[in-house]
Amino acid sequence: MSAALTERRDPSSPSARASSRKLTERVSRIRESGIIAVLIVFVAVTASIQPRFIDQANIQFVLSNTTVYALLALGETMVVVSRNVDLSVGSVLGLSAYVSTNLFGHSPGIPVPVVFLAGLGIGLSCGIANGLMVAIGRVPSLVVTLATLYIIRGIDILIVGGNEVVAQTLPASFIAIPRANVLGVPYLAIVIAAVIGAGAYYLRSYRSGRELYAIGSNPEAARLAGIPVGKRVFTAFTVSGGIAGLAGVLWAAQYQTIDSTAGTGYELTVISAVVVGGVAIFGGSGSAVGAAIGALLLATISSALNVLGISPFWDLAIAGFLLLVAISLDRLISVKLMAALRQRSSGVGT
Amino acid sequence: MEPDQNTRNAEGTAPGGTPPGSTGAQAAASPRRAIGFRAALQPAIRWETGLALVAVAIVVFGGLTSSQFLTSGNFFNLGVSSGEIAIMALPMTLIVISGEIDLSVAATLGMSSATLGFLWSKHWPMLAIFVILAALGVVAGLINGLLVTRVGLPSLAVTIGTLGLYRGIAQIILGANTISNFPATYTTIGVNPVPHTNIPYSVAIFIVLAVIFGVVLHATATGRSIYAMGASPEAALFAGIRVKRIKTMLFVVSGLVCSMAGALWTFRLSTAVWNNAIGLELSVVAIVLLAGVSIFGGKGSIVGVVLAVIVFAGLQNALLLTNFNQEATGIVTGALLLVSVFVPNAPALLDRARRLAIRRQPASGSAIGAAND
Numbered sequence: 002m003s004a005a006l007t008e009r010r011d012p013s014s015p016s017a018r019a020s021s022r023k024l025t026e027r028v029s030r031i032r033e034s035g036i037i038a039v040l041i042v043f044v045a046v047t048a049s050i051q052p053r054f055i056d057q058a059n060i061q062f063v064l065s066n067t068t069v070y071a072l073l074a075l076g077e078t079m080v081v082v083s084r085n086v087d088l089s090v091g092s093v094l095g096l097s098a099y100v101s102t103n104l105f106g107h108s109p110g111i112p113v114p115v116v117f118l119a120g121l122g123i124g125l126s127c128g129i130a131n132g133l134m135v136a137i138g139r140v141p142s143l144v145v146t147l148a149t150l151y152i153i154r155g156i157d158i159l160i161v162g163g164n165e166v167v168a169q170t171l172p173a174s175f176i177a178i179p180r181a182n183v184l185g186v187p188y189l190a191i192v193i194a195a196v197i198g199a200g201a202y203y204l205r206s207y208r209s210g211r212e213l214y215a216i217g218s219n220p221e222a223a224r225l226a227g228i229p230v231g232k233r234v235f236t237a238f239t240v241s242g243g244i245a246g247l248a249g250v251l252w253a254a255q256y257q258t259i260d261s262t263a264g265t266g267y268e269l270t271v272i273s274a275v276v277v278g279g280v281a282i283f284g285g286s287g288s289a290v291g292a293a294i295g296a297l298l299l300a301t302i303s304s305a306l307n308v309l310g311i312s313p314f315w316d317l318a319i320a321g322f323l324l325l326v327a328i329s330l331d332r333l334i335s336v337k338l339m340a341a342l343r344q345r346s347s348g349v350g351t
Numbered sequence: 352m353e354p355d356q357n358t359r360n361a362e363g364t365a366p367g368g369t370p371p372g373s374t375g376a377q378a379a380a381s382p383r384r385a386i387g388f389r390a391a392l393q394p395a396i397r398w399e400t401g402l403a404l405v406a407v408a409i410v411v412f413g414g415l416t417s418s419q420f421l422t423s424g425n426f427f428n429l430g431v432s433s434g435e436i437a438i439m440a441l442p443m444t445l446i447v448i449s450g451e452i453d454l455s456v457a458a459t460l461g462m463s464s465a466t467l468g469f470l471w472s473k474h475w476p477m478l479a480i481f482v483i484l485a486a487l488g489v490v491a492g493l494i495n496g497l498l499v500t501r502v503g504l505p506s507l508a509v510t511i512g513t514l515g516l517y518r519g520i521a522q523i524i525l526g527a528n529t530i531s532n533f534p535a536t537y538t539t540i541g542v543n544p545v546p547h548t549n550i551p552y553s554v555a556i557f558i559v560l561a562v563i564f565g566v567v568l569h570a571t572a573t574g575r576s577i578y579a580m581g582a583s584p585e586a587a588l589f590a591g592i593r594v595k596r597i598k599t600m601l602f603v604v605s606g607l608v609c610s611m612a613g614a615l616w617t618f619r620l621s622t623a624v625w626n627n628a629i630g631l632e633l634s635v636v637a638i639v640l641l642a643g644v645s646i647f648g649g650k651g652s653i654v655g656v657v658l659a660v661i662v663f664a665g666l667q668n669a670l671l672l673t674n675f676n677q678e679a680t681g682i683v684t685g686a687l688l689l690v691s692v693f694v695p696n697a698p699a700l701l702d703r704a705r706r707l708a709i710r711r712q713p714a715s716g717s718a719i720g721a722a723n724d
Contacts, residue, residue: 140692141646147633148688155682266630269511282508314526318519324512328504
């Protein structure tokens with residue numbers, strides 16, 4: 002929404018331009034600063050009640066719980082920004098987690114990077130399938146990815162059968178990946194933060210990244226403006242699939258027991274994180290950093306409940322409630338902003 | 352969500368459409384020679400006709416592969432195991448036709464089931480519990496409806512939120528407990544047929560509700576309004592249709608019906624746990640889309656939904672009897688979903704492929720780029 006507004010500057014009057022830009026800038030900052038403020042207040046309040054919340058072990062725990070979701074949120078952000086949705090991420094994660102780590106059992110001594118490549122390849126193939134159907138088949142992504150959610154999970158179940166990959170078959174160097182840390186911060190969290198930073202920079206500053214926002218704001222206008230809509234949407238789905246594939250391998254390293262239920266229901270959590278992080282569900286606005294902070298906030302809340310001795314049974318309800326509050330607030334802000342802008346532009350006109 | 356089809360229509364190249372009916376007139380109006388395949392195909396295929404053929408094919412397939420398929424006992428089981436999904440698909444149909452979606456249906460079912468179990472364990476009388484469940488369903492639907500219509504939020508995001516909220520409330524209510532000491536008077540509802548028939552209670556309820564929803568949707572002004580607001584919300588508003596009020600009502604009805612499905616589910620399994628029917632919302636959406644209801648709103652029919660329920664349940668059941676890994680039947684559901692969006696689009700797709708091939712000859716470009724000029 003705010004992206005659309007930014008384009009509504011009146012070029013004829015520099016003062017109106019400056020003031021409206023200031024306004025939009027302020028609000029665009031609110032988009033992420035809002036959730037950061039929530040996060041800080043939340044952490045401060047919890048820590049003041051229970052100092053154990055901000056000790057090193059717990060911070061590590063929260064960060065490593067966030068990594069998989071934050072990574073998935075990056076891919077989902079690219080898709081959602083273009084006014085699409087990818088519901089298949091949980092199934093892709095599950096398929097990749099099993100098939101890639103099963104290689105350890107089949108061919109002992111296989112190098113860890115090869116396993117990551119296998120996961121990436123599985124994810125990319127799923128993403129390409131989604132992307133082709135949405136971009137070339139021109140059918141709604143909600144339906145396509147709902148179908149592939151089922152199909153990929155079904156394939157996973159057929160491959161897994163009643164088996165599971167257990168920790169004993171995984172090499173120590175693989176299991177160590179999520180546990181390695183630098184000065185108390187998980188190494189993996191730093192790498193993923195860098196990846197998300199790069200992704201956010203690409204979306205914000207590269208032409209093809211900006212074009213995803215344009216497509217999400219107004220697909221028809223984007224097409225008329227010469228943006229290769231199909232190609233960009235295809236790329237977004239491919240990236241989202243590839244990321245889900247990688248996330249599957251990381252998930253496996255973290256949880257170490259992989260059966261056919263790995264990643265079930267993740268799609269909704271990831272979309273929640275993305276939307277809580279300020280990405281508009283109908284595209285055109287939001288950032289990958291916001292989405293990652295959304296994922297961090299959800300993980301923080303769940304950990305805070307745990308530390309405060311509140312039953313983890315409250316997790317889900319609070320996450321759902323928070324999502325509703327986040328989208329309602331976002332809506333209220335954008336309505337207020339719209340009204341303010343209209344008043345300004347009419348004031349300048351007379 | 353996905354705008355491509357609409358923009359394509361505006362160019363007048365193809366009725367790149369959404370499932371059922373309504374394309375016949377367009378096909379007849381366009382020159383016949385240019386669209387041989389399409390013209391031959393389209394008037395013959397109403398979506399519902401295709402579904403009916405698929406349903407027959409499944410019955411034949413089931414009968415051939417298993418001697419148990421065509422037995423009354425099996426049909427009873429088939430009905431029992433898909434009654435609640437079928438019931439929840441009815442209000443979902445109306446909501447999708449009105450241009451919205453409700454992903455909180457299974458969570459509402461779970462919340463209702465958990466409440467039923469909790470109150471029963473506290474020795475409440477069953478009738479009082481039913482009143483509470485009805486109220487709970489109405490409130491759940493009202494929250495969805497008000498957030499969508501009065502706050503103006505997209506229903507996809509709202510109902511993902513309430514999906515978490517309602518399922519979370521179920522979890523708070525019951526925690527890790529399982530309540531299963533329900534009286535036989537009620538649990539027999541799940542396993543015995545309606546007296547003097549071979550129809551399970553949930554299927555009987557589905558049939559009654561399907562008639563009611565069918566009449567409302569296809570034979571009342573409210574029903575026409577639902578189609579109108581799905582086809583064009585603004586036009587509906589300017590035509591004096593109370594879009595917000597009707598949409599809110601639809602969500603309330605959905606909440607109420609799902610809450611009732613929660614009681615049925617609990618009695619059928621004689622078990623109340625917080626994760627009853629978790630994830631079932633996607634199956635419900637799959638049935639509705641398979642029925643030929645357009646995800647963009649404005650199109651679909653109750654007949655289609657009834658047929659889609661038969662196809663969905665019949666297929667799961669036939670696969671179950673053929674020793675196909677039961678949990679993997681999702682592959683077939685997913686494939687059916689893809690078929691349900693690609694088949695109605697096939698003429699438009701072929702058209703585009705042909706134009707692409709023609710343009711390809713003089714100048715070559717990347718397939719994806721060229722397809723989206």
